[in-house]
Amino acid sequence: REKVEMTKEQRALMKAIVDAYNRHQIPQDVAKKLLQEQYSAEENFLLLTEMATSQVQVLVEFTKNIPGFLSLDREDQIALLKGSTVEAMFLRSAQVFSRKMPNGHTVVLEERIRKSGIPDEFMTPMFNFYKSIGELHMVQEEQAILTAITILMPDRPYVKDHQAVERLQETMLNVLRKLCVLQHPQEQQYFARLLGRLTELRTLSHYHAEMLTSWKMNDHKFTPLLCEIWDVQ
Numbered sequence: 001r002e003k004v005e006m007t008k009e010q011r012a013l014m015k016a017i018v019d020a021y022n023r024h025q026i027p028q029d030v031a032k033k034l035l036q037e038q039y040s041a042e043e044n045f046l047l048l049t050e051m052a053t054s055q056v057q058v059l060v061e062f063t064k065n066i067p068g069f070l071s072l073d074r075e076d077q078i079a080l081l082k083g084s085t086v087e088a089m090f091l092r093s094a095q096v097f098s099r100k101m102p103n104g105h106t107v108v109l110e111e112r113i114r115k116s117g118i119p120d121e122f123m124t125p126m127f128n129f130y131k132s133i134g135e136l137h138m139v140q141e142e143q144a145i146l147t148a149i150t151i152l153m154p155d156r157p158y159v160k161d162h163q164a165v166e167r168l169q170e171t172m173l174n175v176l177r178k179l180c181v182l183q184h185p186q187e188q189q190y191f192a193r194l195l196g197r198l199t200e201l202r203t204l205s206h207y208h209a210e211m212l213t214s215w216k217m218n219d220h221k222f223t224p225l226l227c228e229i230w231d232v233q
């Protein structure tokens with residue numbers, strides 16, 4: 001098998017994306033609030049909403065730092081952000097949640113999320129996804145690039161310049177493919193497994209859209225940013 005090596009450009013691109021991914025984190029006090037006391041379902045929901053709002057802000061900042069993103073057509077930039085936020089947020093939540101939270105906390109958070117008015121038929125696929133991400137033991141470079149690949153999905157609704165997005169995503173996929181070979185030499189199909197998670201994310205985002213409707217019915221409140229990005233109300 002030929003020796004896989006990253007080019008100088010690929011290493012620079014990877015560094016830029018990882019730095020952006022790590023630079024923007026949600027304020028830990030928000031996540032900590034979830035862990036503190038026992039709240040009612042409504043208060044839990046409000047905390048998750050607050051956290052989701054910070055997550056979206058963090059994802060917008062991360063996206064702006066993806067090399068090439070800001071040179072895309074402005075309306076396409078918006079279309080990519082709106083189309084990918086739920087998937088990118090769930091991917092990042094699963095990554096951070098399994099890494100950041102000491103075991104005891106995960107149990108508490110799981111129970112808080114369960115008790116926040118999220119329907120069970122959504123909890124199961126969500127936690128299956130979260131576990132399947134944890135089992136991959138992605139290095140942070142893989143996490144950051146996989147998140148960028150999710151955002152640069154050319155087939156999002158209303159994207160006009162399909163080619164331009166495809167070219168950017170292709171560059172990321174090439175870096176991720178090499179990275180997987182270098183980081184997981186024993187697992188031939190590791191790269192394919194990572195991409196398989198993106199399919200699982202699409203299913204989650206369909207569930208999420210359904211949930212939004214039911215939350216809207218039971219007049220759950222969302223922040224202006226989430227209403228804007230999720231077309232709520």
Ligand SMILES: O=C1N(Cc2ccc(-c3nnn[nH]3)cc2)c2ccc(Br)cc2C12CCN(S(=O)(=O)c1cccs1)CC2
Pocket residue numbers: 025026031045048049050051052089090091092093094096097100109113118126127129130208
């Ligand atoms: O909140 C979640 N969590 C807990 C969580 C998320 C992120 C951090 C964190 N810490 N530091 N950086 N990030 C900590 C805990 C989590 C964990 C795994 C998966 Br899969 C998914 C989630 C959601 C994502 C948002 N939804 S949501 O349905 O969009 C919704 C919005 C409003 C009310 S409910 C709920 C589940």
